[in-house]
Amino acid sequence: MLIGYARTSQISQRAGLDGQIADLKAVGAERLFVEQVSALAHRPELQNAIDFARDGDTLIVKRMCRLARSTVELLNIVAKLEAKNVGVKVLDFGGGELDTKSASGRLLVTVLAAVSEAERTMMLERQKIGIAKAKQEGRYKGRAPTARRKAPQVQELHQSGFAASEIASRLGMARSSVYRVLAEVKAA
Numbered sequence: 299m300l301i302g303y304a305r306t307s308q309i310s311q312r313a314g315l316d317g318q319i320a321d322l323k324a325v326g327a328e329r330l331f332v333e334q335v336s337a338l339a340h341r342p343e344l345q346n347a348i349d350f351a352r353d354g355d356t357l358i359v360k361r362m363c364r365l366a367r368s369t370v371e372l373l374n375i376v377a378k379l380e381a382k383n384v385g386v387k388v389l390d391f392g393g394g395e396l397d398t399k400s401a402s403g404r405l406l407v408t409v410l411a412a413v414s415e416a417e418r419t420m421m422l423e424r425q426k427i428g429i430a431k432a433k434q435e436g437r438y439k440g441r442a443p444t445a446r447r448k449a450p451q452v453q454e455l456h457q458s459g460f461a462a463s464e465i466a467s468r469l470g471m472a473r474s475s476v477y478r479v480l481a482e483v484k485a486a
Contacts, residue, residue: 299355302327303347305364307336318360321389327358337367348375351384356399358387362407362414369411376407445475452479 302322306315315334322330329350333343344365351357357379359365365386366372376386376398385399386407396410397403432438445452448469455465462480466473 299329299352300325300327301347301351301355301357302330303344303357303359303364304330304332305337305341305344306334309334318364321360322358325358325389337363344375348378351379351382353383355382356385356387356397358389360388361390362388362396362410366411367415367418369408369415372411373408376404445471445479446482449479449483452476453483456480 302319304315304318304322306312306318311334315332319330319332331343331347331350333341335341347357362372365375379386380398385397387398388396388407391410396406398407429438448471451469452465455468456462456476460468462473462476465476469476
């Protein structure tokens with residue numbers, strides 16, 4: 299069975315997600331697992347796809363970065379799937395496909411995951427340099443503290459009897475942020 303996995307990091311990336319889904323369906327993916335969550339967060343649909351896969355199946359993704367952010371993580375995912383005799387196929391691979399069911403495919407996934415991780419590390423280093431320069435020039439303001447902006451809504455929901463988990467879910471924020479806002483309000 300061909301199992302498709304599609305992921306974007308943000309809800310606002312709907313067009314990218316739709317494109318991945320269309321590409322997976324076009325190559326015959328019979329079962330799709332889709333989510334919009336950062337690669338750094340818990341990805342329940344990826345875990346569901348891995349659990350669902352059976353001997354002889356192939357997990358298909360549009361690009362390698364949809365599966366993992368680091369070489370180690372990618373290789374762990376591939377190893378879990380290979381232990382179940384499940385292959386991984388990457389559709390968008392320099393004009394062709396990559397399939398881990400072949401020896402050359404396994405070699406290439408290892409090398410390319412390392413290159414991808416190195417590119418990301420270099421991008422983050424350049425970003426840090428840019429931020430440091432902007433701070434020196436007084437142009438860097440940092441990210442707006444979203445949890446504090448939502449403090450009135452957090453308070454209102456809390457006073458209405460909602461639990462922290464429900465407040466976090468409704469306002470699209472972390473539960474720890476809800477607790478922090480409530481503690482700041484209480485201390486004031």
